[in-house]
Every structure is written in C-alpha cells, then in structure tokens.
Amino acid sequence: MAEPTIRLNVTRYRPEKDRAPTTQAYVVPYREDWVVLDALNHIKDQMDGTLSYRWSCRMGVCGSCGMMVNGTPKLTCAAFLRDYYPQEIRVEPLVNFPIIRDLVIDMTDFMEKLKSVKPWIIRKEEKPVSEGEYLQTPAELEAFHQFTQCINCMLCYAACPVYGLEPKFLGPAAIALGYRYNMDSRDQGKDQREIIGNHDGIWDCTFVGECSVVCPKHVDPAAAIQRSKVDVTKNWFQSILMPWGQR
Amino acid sequence: MSAVRPDPSKLYHRKMPATWWLTNQSYFLFMLRELSSVFVAVFLVVYLCQIYQLSNGPDAYRAFTQKLSSPGWILFHLVALLFALYHSITWFQSSAVVLPLRIGERVIPRPIVTALHVVAWAIVSIIVLVLFLALKS
Numbered sequence: 001m002a003e004p005t006i007r008l009n010v011t012r013y014r015p016e017k018d019r020a021p022t023t024q025a026y027v028v029p030y031r032e033d034w035v036v037l038d039a040l041n042h043i044k045d046q047m048d049g050t051l052s053y054r055w056s057c058r059m060g061v062c063g064s065c066g067m068m069v070n071g072t073p074k075l076t077c078a079a080f081l082r083d084y085y086p087q088e089i090r091v092e093p094l095v096n097f098p099i100i101r102d103l104v105i106d107m108t109d110f111m112e113k114l115k116s117v118k119p120w121i122i123r124k125e126e127k128p129v130s131e132g133e134y135l136q137t138p139a140e141l142e143a144f145h146q147f148t149q150c151i152n153c154m155l156c157y158a159a160c161p162v163y164g165l166e167p168k169f170l171g172p173a174a175i176a177l178g179y180r181y182n183m184d185s186r187d188q189g190k191d192q193r194e195i196i197g198n199h200d201g202i203w204d205c206t207f208v209g210e211c212s213v214v215c216p217k218h219v220d221p222a223a224a225i226q227r228s229k230v231d232v233t234k235n236w237f238q239s240i241l242m243p244w245g246q247r
Numbered sequence: 248m249s250a251v252r253p254d255p256s257k258l259y260h261r262k263m264p265a266t267w268w269l270t271n272q273s274y275f276l277f278m279l280r281e282l283s284s285v286f287v288a289v290f291l292v293v294y295l296c297q298i299y300q301l302s303n304g305p306d307a308y309r310a311f312t313q314k315l316s317s318p319g320w321i322l323f324h325l326v327a328l329l330f331a332l333y334h335s336i337t338w339f340q341s342s343a344v345v346l347p348l349r350i351g352e353r354v355i356p357r358p359i360v361t362a363l364h365v366v367a368w369a370i371v372s373i374i375v376l377v378l379f380l381a382l383k384s
Contacts, residue, residue, distance in 0.1 A: 015257035
C-alpha cells in the first residue's frame with residue numbers, strides 16, 4: 001500500500017529573484033506524530049534545501065517557529081498534521097511583519113518595542129548585595145507570574161488586526177511584558193514605562209482579544225492591556241483629585 | 248554587540264486586505280460588537296427626541312410615538328435591542344477579563360464572573376420593569 005501523503009502549500013519569497021511572494025506545493029509523507037515543523041524539516045532535508053524558515057527547540061519553548069498555518073498564527077512545532085489531514089495545509093510567514101525570505105519575517109520592530117517598555121526591575125535605589133534579596137510573598141509572585149511566560153513568538157502580533165492596521169501600536173507582548181514589571185512588587189519603575197499608557201500603547205487596543213486566543217503560553221496579553229487601562233485611568237484620576245499624593 | 252538588520256530594500260511588505268474582518272470568526276464578532284454601539288447610539292438619540300417631545304405637549308408626543316410605531320421603526324428597535332443585548336453580554340465577558348475576582352487565594356473562573364454579572368443585570372432589569380408597571384397602573 002502506498003504511503004499516505006499530505007500536501008503543504010508553502011510561501012516562497014526569494015528577494016534576489018522574486019518581486020512578490022509565490023506559493024510552492026510540496027507533497028510530504030504523512031505521519032500521525034508529525035507536526036508542520038517536521039514536514040518543513042523533511043522538505044528542507046530531502047526535497048528542497050533552499051526553503052528558509054526559523055526553528056530551534058522543537059518543543060514550544062524557544063518561540064522561533066511561529067507561522068501562519070491555514071491562516072492562523074501557530075507554533076509549527078505544536079501544529080499536528082493529523083489535525084489537518086487529509087486536507088492540504090497552507091504555511092505562510094506570520095502576517096503583519098515584513099518578509100525577509102520564504103517563511104522568515106523581520107522582527108526588528110518587535111525587538112525595539114520589547115526594549116522600549118524597559119523589561120527589567122527598576123529600583124529608585126539599589127540596595128547593596130550584602131543586604132540580601134528583594135523578598136516576595138507567593139501572592140505577590142502570583143500577581144504577575146502568568147505574564148512572565150511569554151516566549152516572544154510574536155503570534156499575538158500576527159493575530160492583532162490593530163497592529164496590522166496601525167504599525168505604531170506597541171502591541172500585545174510588549175505591553176504584557178511591561179505590565180509584568182509594573183505588577184512586580186520589587187519594581188519601582190512604573191513612571192518610567194509611560195510608553196505603555198501613551199496613545200500608541202494601551203489606548204490603541206480595541207480589545208479584539210485574539211492575541212490571548214493564539215498565545216501558546218496562556219500569557220493573556222489582552223487581559224494585561226485592559227488591566228493596564230484601568231490602572232492608568234486610576235492613576236490619572238488620583239493625580240487630578242489628589243495632586244499632592246504619591247503615584 | 249549590535250544586531251544585524253536585514254536590508255530594508257529587500258523586505259516584502261504585505262498589505263492588510265480591507266476584508267480582514269471576514270477572515271476569522273473572532274474578527275467578525277468583534278466588528279459586530281463595535282457596530283452595536285452605532286445602533287445603541289441611534290436608539291438613544293431617538294429616545295432623547297421622544298423625551299423632548301414631552302415638552303411640546305401631549306399631541307406632539309402622541310404624533311411622535313405614532314411615527315415610531317411604523318414597521319420600519321419597529322424593525323429598527325428590534326435590531327437595536329438584539330445589538331444592545333449582544334453588546335451587554337460582550338461587556339460582561341470583558342469585565343471578567345479586566346476585573347478578576349478572588350475569594351481568598353482562589354481566582355473565580357471567568358465564566359462564573361460573567362454569569363454573576365448577567366444575573367445582577369437580570370435582577371436590576373426585573374426591578375426596573377416592576378417599578379415601571381407599578382407606576383403605570
């Protein structure tokens with residue numbers, strides 16, 4: 001009996017010869033335990049070494065292999081062929097990002113946005129190491145723990161129509177990361193992350209909510225953004241009603 | 248160490264199609280939610296006009312309400328009611344995301360928070376309806 005196969009329609013873009021992306025079809029063996037990334041690796045190793053894409057850990061940790069699978073942003077290491085078989089699978093680079101080559105997108109904008117929220121603990125005054133660690137209760141850890149789980153896979157940016165329409169938008173992952181530090185009891189740098197409360201920050205978000213749906217780590221950036229809105233509004237009212245009070 | 252940036256002239260930028268909101272059910276429902284505010288706003292303007300007619304005397308008010316009883320306006324109010332209900336439910340779903348409830352250390356699941364909101368909303372609506380009927384009779 002012939003080995004079962006599945007057809008992958010993969011986006012190709014070779015800037016040295018293509019003016020626009022095209023689609024190339026590959027028929028690969030169908031294995032029940034294969035994910036889309038396995039199929040791409042099979043193509044790369046056995047059929048067409050010129051195909052370019054990012055991947056690394058193959059276990060949902062590195063966040064490198066995010067692509068559009070049948071129009072939905074997914075980690076290809078977690079997208080099983082069996083969930084699509086016997087239908088064809090369309091594999092495209094993450095939308096809302098420029099394409100460098102084939103399935104590889106340019107993440108420069110994302111990296112700059114991540115940096116802009118100052119994702120590190122800011123202290124007004126650092127205490128010397130000899131005084132020990134900054135202690136935290138389990139409840140204080142719980143307040144932000146979920147938002148530390150981001151693997152920077154950018155699926156949320158591909159799922160966000162606001163980012164697609166308004167590229168200046170800071171975006172789900174960057175805001176969730178900023179919120180993570182704002183909620184950290186050891187941090188004192190909320191006033192240095194004003195970028196989150198700016199127009200291109202949380203106020204651009206119209207709460208489509210798809211960022212949280214596609215997030216493979218259940219970070220829930222939509223919740224971080226909406227809660228930041230409440231937080232910023234509360235601070236604003238406080239500064240108007242009690243200008244003498246500390247933020 | 249500085250990052251290696253790709254050559255911008257070789258990047259391919261894709262345009263978002265105008266029909267993006269038809270490509271995914273969540274996007275479509277989001278657009279419906281946004282559209283619902285238009286119907287709610289129009290309903291409120293009509294309602295304000297109706298209240299304003301009270302100051303012009305009973306005849307003006309009656310004439311206005313008679314206009315509203317035309318099939319077109321009834322259809323509009325039915326559609327506006329459906330959108331208002333949809334908007335309210337999505338509002339309560341959003342509230343559960345924005346304001347997580349806790350009992351002690353346990354986080355209450357979002358569907359329960361939404362359900363509590365809906366129950367409170369139903370109770371308030373019944374009270375308003377009872378008051379309205381009591382005042383009318």
